[in-house]
Amino acid sequence: MTMRGPTSDLPIVLENVGFSAGASHILHDVSLAIPSGGPTVVIGPNGSGKTTLLRILSGLLVATRGCIAWGTRDAVPERLAIVFQRPTMLRRSAAANLRYALRAAHIPRAAHAKRTAELLALVGLEAFGERPARRLSGGEQQRLALARALARDPTVLLLDEPTASLDPAATKSVEEVIRAVAARGIKVVMTTHDLGAARRLAADVVMLHRGRVLATGPSPVFFSTPPNADVATFLAGDLLL
């Protein structure tokens, strides 16, 4: 994985994107531009549509309305990766999970050993390469999932609640990896309902509520001067109904 320059996969532009599952409308007229640069953090209460938005960006779900452009493309870029809130480890060692992802990304076999070692080192799991992936702790599995996503050398990395249900030490480790990834020029788009994590990591913020974009803005301004009363309520820790 190398430090990268501007990519043609950005900005990601959503125009009036909606998503319905049966009679349930999960996203309504979401219009956004996700620029290159530091991490974009999508915040909002549970059920606000954060995960659905991320899945649409990854191509796992198809928007039922509106359109999306990933830079100059209208299809999901090849070098886009996603890490789920509860990543599933394949039933093999940590290193074998990475080799699997490298094969899936069509990385030449000759490069697998070096890349696997690099990725394990990046997420601080050098000593755990031969350990069964499913026996790792929650935080270690989350870091391994990050490394696995990075195997395809992505230009855009989507993270769904990457620190949910982790203890503070594991959260710190995962956040350090996210910072390292962002510092290498990979665009990180992550969801969280942890406002502390959003403050620590975000370059810009998108707030969703009931499937609609409530506000967007650069992180320091967003948190210091909430753009509207609902955002202020949420940032104050009060219930947003």
Added chain:
Amino acid sequence: MGNSDGASAISLVLSADPALMEIVRLSLAVSLSAVFFAALIGIPFGALIALTRFRGRDGVIVLLNALMGLPPVVVGLVVFLALSRSGPLGSWGILFTPQAMVIAQAVLVTPIIAALTRQTVEDLWAEYRDELTAMRVGPAGRVATLIWDARFSLVTTLLAGFGRAAAEVGAIIIVGGNIEGFTRTMTTAIALETSKGDLPLAVGLGIVLIAIVVVINAVAWMARVAGERIAG
């Protein structure tokens, strides 16, 4: 069965009686071959059903599950008719040979392996779907990954198939003919010797049959436990 019959049976087993050993060898060769061929067909077929959606899929699953209960004598009869001189496969000339017995047992075992594989792979697919889709793994890669990662569960599936093959008598007695020294297996020999009143050989074969099934299950279980410890 008197005490002397029991003692004779144990003596036969302990002395590794050549006739007994030949029957044991043939039984294992036929049943293991049948499970091998049934696995070659049943595992990919079961995985394919698990991963694909098509019209009539529910009907195929119900049929596959129902076929797990195929009566061995019916399978024996169908294979007999297919392999008999006037049957569609009569030109193969393999009726009353071990090959015919392998075919009959493979027909019996394939639905068991396919149906259990389908369930196992479908359960694992529910767990892996998002990750493999996100990694852009193609259909063939998905099947291979799921079969590999379900390998420890599939060992149990193969054991169920082997148990069915090793225990059945109805199909192989019809297509094999129970010819001494050629197509006589443990189960057909037990049936024959019991009807003749030669209980020591029947009991000896019964002991060996049960012991083999226990040993194979024990080895498979140890392999599964060791494998899970290594792979997680």
